[in-house]
Amino acid sequence: AQTVTQxxxxxxxxxxxxxxxxxxxxxxxxDYYLFWYKQPPSRQMILVIRQEAYKQQNATENRFxxxxxxxxxxxxxxxxxxxxxxxxxxxxxxxxxSTGNQFYFGTGTSLTVIP
Amino acid sequence: DVKVTxxxxxxxxxxxxxxxxxxxxxMDHENMxxxxxxxxxxxxxxxxxxxxxxxxxxxxxxxxSVSREKKERFSLILxxxxxxxxSMYLCASSRPGGYNEQFFGPGTRLTVx
Numbered sequence: 001a002q003t004v005t006q007x008x009x010x011x012x013x014x015x016x017x018x019x020x021x022x023x024x025x026x027x028x029x030x031d032y033y034l035f036w037y038k039q040p041p042s043r044q045m046i047l048v049i050r051q052e053a054y055k056q057q058n059a060t061e062n063r064f065x066x067x068x069x070x071x072x073x074x075x076x077x078x079x080x081x082x083x084x085x086x087x088x089x090x091x092x093x094x095x096x097x098s099t100g101n102q103f104y105f106g107t108g109t110s111l112t113v114i115p
Numbered sequence: 116d117v118k119v120t121x122x123x124x125x126x127x128x129x130x131x132x133x134x135x136x137x138x139x140x141x142m143d144h145e146n147m148x149x150x151x152x153x154x155x156x157x158x159x160x161x162x163x164x165x166x167x168x169x170x171x172x173x174x175x176x177x178x179x180s181v182s183r184e185k186k187e188r189f190s191l192i193l194x195x196x197x198x199x200x201x202s203m204y205l206c207a208s209s210r211p212g213g214y215n216e217q218f219f220g221p222g223t224r225l226t227v228x
Binding site: 006009032033035037043044045046047050052091095096097098099101102103105106107108 | 119146148150155156157158159160163165173205209211212213214215216217219220221222
């Protein structure tokens with residue numbers, strides 16, 4: 001089974017600053033998909049950003065961007081201009097056609113935004 | 116607005132009780148999932164279903180069963196609840212394939228006393 005590792009259980013950032021959350025994964029596949037999900041306190045988990053492994057260009061969604069390094073099997077999330085509403089648990093996830101319908105999730109990073 | 120709903124946000128049960136957690140999605144998704152979320156362990160897949168009456172075991176199926184009689188509804192059953200099943204349970208749904216976004220419900224915080 002694929003493994004997804006988030007080595008930072010907790011992170012903090014000052015409001016308006018930039019923070020990077022790390023994620024590494026282990027796979028022998030070449031065609032796969034990576035996701036970052038956000039789970040705000042007591043609220044539903046939502047998709048933040050998605051990256052297809054065959055695309056060299058890093059995905060971007062407004063203030064959220066990824067640094068996808070396929071050779072290093074690294075998929076970090078950068079949050080620019082951090083806002084109080086960015087405080088949440090962030091999960092990295094891996095999916096592929098060969099895993100069928102299953103995603104593999106990391107253990108999560110709890111992000112605190114300091115006013 | 117797409118939606119995945121779960122029958123309860125908070126649930127307290129006693130050891131040995133049979134517990135039903137229900138999940139409903141309105142997106143006509145083929146896939147539905149039940150995860151368990153524990154601090155430091157992330158999300159672990161209990162069961163998933165790719166069609167009505169079809170199910171596959173995930174990584175931690177022991178002590179759980181599931182039922183999917185209708186496409187929009189996926190139930191998780193704890194046949195005899197135990198204290199080590201105290202956890203947050205998340206339901207999700209998606210279109211087929213390991214590359215489509217999974218949409219999550221709000222979660223059920225289950226406490227077994």
